[in-house]
Amino acid sequence: IFTATRRQAALNVLIPRCLRRGSSLTLVGLSPALGTFLAGVVLANSEFRHELESDIEPFKGLLLGLFFITVGAGINFGLLFDDFTNILGLTLGLMLLKAVVLLLIATVFKMRLSDKWLFSLGLAQACEFGFVLLAFSVQSAVIPVDLADKLLLIVALSMMFTPALFIIYDKVILPMVTKKQGRKDDEIATKGTAIIAGHGRFGQIINRALMASGYKTVVIDQHAELIEGMRKFGIEVFYGDASRPDLLHAAGLHEAKLLVVAIDDAEQAIALVEHARMEHPDLHIIARAKDRNEVYKLYYAGASDIVRETFDSSVRAAGYALKALGVHPHEVEKSMVQFVEHDRKSLRDMASVWKADVDNFENEELLAMAKDLTAELEELMHADKSELSANIHGGWVPPNIAAQNVANKIKAAE
Incomplete structure (x- = not known):
């Protein structure tokens, strides 16, 4: 049934089968509803459950409504x-x-x-x-x-x-x-070059990179269990709310050169950036954002650099896609660098016309700028592609150093 190209073929067999199974249980004195329910349980635990779920999705709301209407009609x-x-x-x-x-x-x-x-x-x-x-x-x-x-x-x-x-x-x-x-905020006696607010997956990677490079960091997080776990690994994390001004000052806000806002609460992040910028105008602030609207708000708040959570991974995926389509690796790397730089510039330009009280799709000035920037990007990428193609000789493809290192380690282990 499930190898059929038409989804209706499966439904035409399965729905009558459930109804027939439910009706057959009346022969042994059971309710048809109970029989149909049991048939559904059997199918829900089969290897076809995901296919069935997608097939009956259009009917789910209708059947649920019918069920509760029937129940409501029977209430005294x-x-x-x-x-x-x-x-x-x-x-x-x-x-x-x-x-x-x-x-x-x-x-x-x-x-x-x-x-x-x-x-x-x-x-x-x-x-x-x-x-x-x-x-x-x-x-x-x-x-x-x-x-x-x-x-x-x-x-x-x-x-x-x-x-x-x-x-x-x-x-x-x-x-x-x-x-x-809850627990009381930790007393922060140490000072560091960088303050990291939030030590989830995002903040952990940044902290590891800075520590490995020899920089002293002060990390603040509100999750007690995470903090205790990190301390077992020898990583010092202080408990507290980084958006609180007194805790931020205790962490050495005025002495720090860098503040990384790695918390996932957008409103808290914006408030933290605003306070830090007001207290320390020369501080370099790197903030985390989920989408463009958060980017615009963080720029207004005073963030120096803003990282969208899925942007870098999307750029890497785009690079793999171009390579899979036959684009030369040199050309891919150059194009992706060009794309990233243009996107950063366009974000700052669009932030100047973004309005918090107007939907992006209703903001005519924002839409016009977006169209112009898209056309500019296409022209830039095509020009760069033509120039780079003329300079590629012999079809040389650069080696994948990381992959070679991994392969060498595997051979050495064998």
């Missing part, structure tokens, strides 16, 4: 109004009991305190399969209809209260837990 709202206090109490009691059990399970598995509460509150409601089980129980005469109607209301109300539990977690529990789990 009159019973809710007649016995509101009792049903509300049972609902809250169910959620409390389930949350306590989940909290105990989380404790057994030694989850973090914040994760314990999120795990317990996020799963405290009754699940959607409860609707199917209740319908099956009534059909099988296991429980009376009156009790099933009451339980159906309890399941629905518990699901309705779930968003409120997440709000309580975010607004009440998480701040309390964070404060309880």
Whole structure:
């Protein structure tokens, strides 16, 4: 089925098969809904699950809506109004009991305190399969209809209260837990040539490169577990919020030559750059950004150099693509250098016409400049390509030194 070129062929077989499997279970006294569910579970654990998921994606919203409409139509709202206090109490009691059990399970598995509460509150409601089980129980005469109607209301109300539990977690529990789990900022007695704010994957690479080159760095991060782990490797990282002015001054802001803003919170990064530039006008600031909008904001804040997270890797991928298409390696390297330099210049030019309160696609001045810069880049790349091609002799391809070194080490090990 799945080797067919048309996706509809698989759907035309699989959907009737699920329905037929569900209907066949009525012969042994089971619910068609339960049978269809079991058939779906079997297919979901097969090697075709990803194909099936993409095939039924257009129908998922429709079927979910139909499911909840059917459930809602079966709810006895009159019973809710007649016995509101009792049903509300049972609902809250169910959620409390389930949350306590989940909290105990989380404790057994030694989850973090914040994760314990999120795990317990996020799963405290009754699940959607409860609707199917209740319908099956009534059909099988296991429980009376009156009790099933009451339980159906309890399941629905518990699901309705779930968003409120997440709000309580975010607004009440998480701040309390964070404060309880928190620690005081470290006292920074040492000073360094460079201050690195943030020691995630981005900051770690920068710190390693500077330390390997012999420079003293002062690294600040807010993740206590990461700090303890880094100290086991002999890397000193201080705990604290680098956006706090007092901590930044304690780290030697006025004595440092370089500040690297490697935190991933855009608003904090912008505030940090603004404060550092105001306090130390001559400081060289390197900042991290996710997209062009963050680049523009960081330029306005006073950053000297801004690195977009995916830009350098994208440029390398573009270089590989050009080589794969037959472009000479010399030409690729020269073109990529030209591309990067032009992109940096164009970012600064476009930052001058960028407006925070206007969408980029509605900013006519920005759009016009982008078109001009794109045409300029194409003209520059074509001119550079023609000039370089005329100077390439003999089709010489430069050796890949890094690859040769790795190959030599492998041979030596053998």
